[in-house]
Amino acid sequence: MEILSVNAGSSSLKFTLFELPFEKVVVSGTFEKIGIEGSFYTIKYNGEKIRKEVKLKDHTDAVKILMNELIDMKILDSYDDLDAVGHRVVHGGDTYFDSIIITKEVEEKIEELIPLGPLHNPANLTGIRSFKKILPKIPQVAVFDTAFHQTMSDEEYLYAVPMEWYEKFAVRKYGFHGTSHKYIATKMREIIGEDKKIISCHLGNGASLCAIKDGKCVDTSMGFAPLAGFIMGTRSGDVDPSIIPYVMSKTGETVDDVLNDLNKKSGMLALSGVSSDMRDIEEAYLNKDPRCIRAMNMYIKHIANYLSMYNTLLEGTDYIVFTAGIGENSNLVRKLLIDKFKFMGVKLDEEKNNQRGISGEISTEDSTIKVVVLPTDEELMIAKDTYNLVNKEK
Numbered sequence: 228m229e230i231l232s233v234n235a236g237s238s239s240l241k242f243t244l245f246e247l248p249f250e251k252v253v254v255s256g257t258f259e260k261i262g263i264e265g266s267f268y269t270i271k272y273n274g275e276k277i278r279k280e281v282k283l284k285d286h287t288d289a290v291k292i293l294m295n296e297l298i299d300m301k302i303l304d305s306y307d308d309l310d311a312v313g314h315r316v317v318h319g320g321d322t323y324f325d326s327i328i329i330t331k332e333v334e335e336k337i338e339e340l341i342p343l344g345p346l347h348n349p350a351n352l353t354g355i356r357s358f359k360k361i362l363p364k365i366p367q368v369a370v371f372d373t374a375f376h377q378t379m380s381d382e383e384y385l386y387a388v389p390m391e392w393y394e395k396f397a398v399r400k401y402g403f404h405g406t407s408h409k410y411i412a413t414k415m416r417e418i419i420g421e422d423k424k425i426i427s428c429h430l431g432n433g434a435s436l437c438a439i440k441d442g443k444c445v446d447t448s449m450g451f452a453p454l455a456g457f458i459m460g461t462r463s464g465d466v467d468p469s470i471i472p473y474v475m476s477k478t479g480e481t482v483d484d485v486l487n488d489l490n491k492k493s494g495m496l497a498l499s500g501v502s503s504d505m506r507d508i509e510e511a512y513l514n515k516d517p518r519c520i521r522a523m524n525m526y527i528k529h530i531a532n533y534l535s536m537y538n539t540l541l542e543g544t545d546y547i548v549f550t551a552g553i554g555e556n557s558n559l560v561r562k563l564l565i566d567k568f569k570f571m572g573v574k575l576d577e578e579k580n581n582q583r584g585i586s587g588e589i590s591t592e593d594s595t596i597k598v599v600v601l602p603t604d605e606e607l608m609i610a611k612d613t614y615n616l617v618n619k620e621k
């Protein structure tokens with residue numbers, strides 16, 4: 228089956244066409260600057276990458292061009308050749324525990340959830356509607372970033388705030404990166420042959436940890452919004468909310484301005500004064516830049532705090548799994564972090580850890596917790612969920 232995995236942003240649309248069940252990537256690409264001056268798209272096919280400048284008025288234009296390109300490239304014979312489209316949808320509230328075939332009701336619910344996911348759900352919905360317009364007969368599936376975390380118990384997801392905030396306004400922890408953490412849980416089960424106690428460390432620009440038991444999420448570090456948890460590239464992670472009105476009173480900023488500061492001008496960017504990109508920070512850290520040394524130490528300490536918390540919650544951990552841009556590529560971050568747990572007998576095999584592009588175990592034989600690097604694949608997870616749901620319907 229030909230399944231298209233889609234991630235629609237406010238001015239972008241990323242896609243990967245998979246052939247399932249073979250998990251083969253046929254073609255992938257991105258449409259960028261949709262509705263803005265200078266729009267273009269790139270397509271990767273057969274080891275070649277093409278880039279074309281084209282006026283993209285809206286997402287529907289992008290979908291039309293994409294489908295016509297797939298036909299011109301002889302990947303599809305006609306629009307009907309595409310079997311299904313799976314969409315990344317950031318917020319599924321506490322309605323969706325799993326991926327779902329998109330009906331009119333589902334579409335309305337995603338719209339209703341916009342106040343909880345104001346930065347992403349509107350764009351995700353635009354993506355869904357654009358595909359619906361061009362391909363009205365093709366099934367579409369929503370895969371939610373929050374769904375995997377819906378197995379958290381109320382002791383994990385409630386905040387100690389007035390109960391009516393939860394009851395009337397759905398204020399609770401939701402968690403994000405669920406598709407990535409689910410991929411890790413699923414892949415680890417495939418590799419090991421059974422479910423083990425896992426702490427999945429998704430370390431990218433945005434980052435979160437997830438404690439997994441019996442293949443299910445027990446707790447995760449992001450919260451009501453993707454701002455919570457530990458220090459990220461440009462996000463602060465957990466801070467005392469009293470800071471917000473105080474800064475507003477000092478600077479004259481609005482609440483949206485301060486939230487923007489916390490989301491886009493904080494984290495490693497603010498601490499390092501250099502960059503939000505871990506590669507730049509690592510370089511400066513190795514060159515003994517004092518701000519980058521402090522930033523890195525804080526970054527590691529904050530993640531270690533969450534690791535310790537989840538180790539206690541799981542009553543012991545079998546596997547720590549590193550994934551996403553930093554988790555997969557930064558041997559330095561992995562080493563500094565795992566060294567914090569040496570006292571517990573967790574040990575890295577330095578040679579394995581230093582291998583470029585490593586995937587697999589990087590701990591020593593006698594390590595008390597096994598440490599693994601596993602590249603995440605959210606696009607494939609979306610395509611697999613879509614494939615499974617569409618086949619179930621048949």
Ligand code: ADP
Pocket residue numbers: 430431432433434460503504505506507509551552553556557558
């Ligand atoms: P997101 O999807 O959240 O934008 P990614 O998962 O792509 O983020 O991760 C981006 C992060 O990964 C950046 O901070 C980048 O510096 C880091 N990264 C990528 N490659 C390396 C590397 N070789 N060494 C260290 N950090 C890396």
